[in-house]
Amino acid sequence: MELEDQWWKGQLAADIYQALRYKELKLPSYKGQSPQLNLRRYFADLIAITSNRFRLCPAARHLAVYLLDLFMDRYDVTVQQLHMVSLSCLLLASKFEEREDHVPKLETLNTLGSMSSMNLVLTKQGLLHMELLLLETFSWNLYLPTAAHFIDYYLSIAVLDGDLHDGWPMASLEKTKSYMAKYADYFLEVSLQDHIFLCFAPSLVAAACVAASRLILHLSPSWAPQLQRLTGYAWENLMPCVEKLLIAHDSDVKEASKQKCQQQQQQGQTVLHSSGQLATVTQYLQLPSMQYPQKAPQAGLAANHRSVSYVSHSTSSLQGPSGPQHCDTQTIATSLDPKPGISNRAYPVSMHYSYPAPCFDR
Incomplete structure (x- = not known):
């Protein structure tokens, strides 16, 4: 679309956004x-x-x-x-x-x-x-419009000054914004890999990418009132899409961990398994007012975290x-002849699964 560079920072941002939502x-x-x-x-x-x-x-x-x-x-x-x-x-x-x-x-x-x-x-x-x-x-x-057309507008307030990381004030606002942009981009690419995301409005997918990123980064509240006002989506509206994004993240983390263990075994190194307790996704998909257990903030993205498969x-x-x-x-x-109707395929979703969410180095 013929949009001004960084339109989300201009005076017409709200008008352009409403035009995209209408479209x-x-x-x-x-x-x-x-x-x-x-x-x-x-x-x-x-x-x-x-x-x-x-x-x-x-x-x-x-x-x-x-x-x-x-x-x-x-x-x-x-x-x-x-x-x-x-x-x-x-x-x-x-x-x-x-x-x-x-x-x-x-x-x-x-x-x-x-x-x-x-x-x-x-x-x-x-x-x-x-x-x-x-x-x-x-x-x-x-x-x-696609989710990619909305994401930058939402990222403009995806991290706020009053946000807490693991219950503590953020050590670096700019670094957290950088991590937020990387995770939002990751989840945005995840949404390309399954046609199931087409059942959601593009603006909702973009908002869910931001919400999933805030969960992975342990920011609270999970969905700030400012984000709800800007996007027009409440936390309950985002949960089905966020869950599917986290399922993909869970799969990617497990696959990356498996590949890392295989590489270490091939090199004859001792593989050290983490004894940390895994958190269930249902624990993360709580109300926006949730607070995380207080512990020292950590910095840096996990070494074994990878982006979606085709990036590499x-x-x-x-x-x-x-x-x-x-x-x-x-x-x-x-x-190319039009086809007769074929029934939609079911997409199995289970609310009971776990993932380590290793978004910061230890």
């Missing part, structure tokens, strides 16, 4: 009925890796994945065609969100390691045909689905 009410419906839904994570990763390679802004990355989700939801797309669709979504989103000199060039795209591993060569004519099909699908309207991937290591990878773009427009 999200008119977003296209998403049913989660694509037959290729099990491949969605792979192609979301492909978009994210390519986006990181060209240092595109989060808004472009999130818009690209959202375009892909909507397109897959409306058409029965083959695996081979999905490669072209994914990269076309990214190009279209970058043209809408980025400056012209930041938009990836065709020649550079074809030199990526992931392109050679997929045996895929993009052509100018093929991309133009695909972009035209996408634009016609969305009625030439790419003004589609290289473009050369991304492996595509099995099957031929050639894409005949001339036949895409005629082969």
Whole structure:
């Protein structure tokens, strides 16, 4: 979207925010009925890796994945065609969100390691045909707010002077704000990895990213009155989305800990297991007035904490689905037929799970 740089700091911030909130009410419906839904994570990763390679802004990355989700939801797309669709979504989103000199060039795209591993060569004519099909699908309207469009506005007051860390005054407000920005960005990328987050409004997902970050950073109250007034969401509204974000965080922490133990064993080192007591998520998902046990504040992000899986991937290591990878773009427009309705898939959620939340070094 053509928004002023750092619009959330300007005099029109409130007006722009209200315009985004109004626009999200008119977003296209998403049913989660694509037959290729099990491949969605792979192609979301492909978009994210390519986006990181060209240092595109989060808004472009999130818009690209959202375009892909909507397109897959409306058409029965083959695996081979999905490669072209994914990269076309990214190009279209970058043209809408980025400056012209930041938009990836065709020649550079074809030199990526992931392109050679997929045996895929993009052509100018093929991309133009695909972009035209996408634009016609969305009625030439790419003004589609995502969580990435709201997050900076919420981060402007995500950490307040009166906040407590583990029941104590914060040792460094600026350092805490830095950690908050990193965790909010992490949770924002987590929200890209599962289509279940599309059942929430983008503004709510962004607010939940801030709320989850405050829980992980042990800030209290968990949801300050100022944040409720700014976002328009009460703590109870955010809990379902926050829970799903924390489930993903729990999984990432456990996987990182497992990999660290394996590396230490391979190096012949003694693996020391922590005897610290794990806290259940239900203990963290309390009312905003909750206070944490008082203990000395800690600094630094945990060494074994990792970001979402694709952040550490290289473009050369991304492996595509099995099957031929050639894409005949001339036949895409005629082969993409709307599908009959398919029932939505259930998403199992359990309120009883635990995670260590190692957000500070010990």
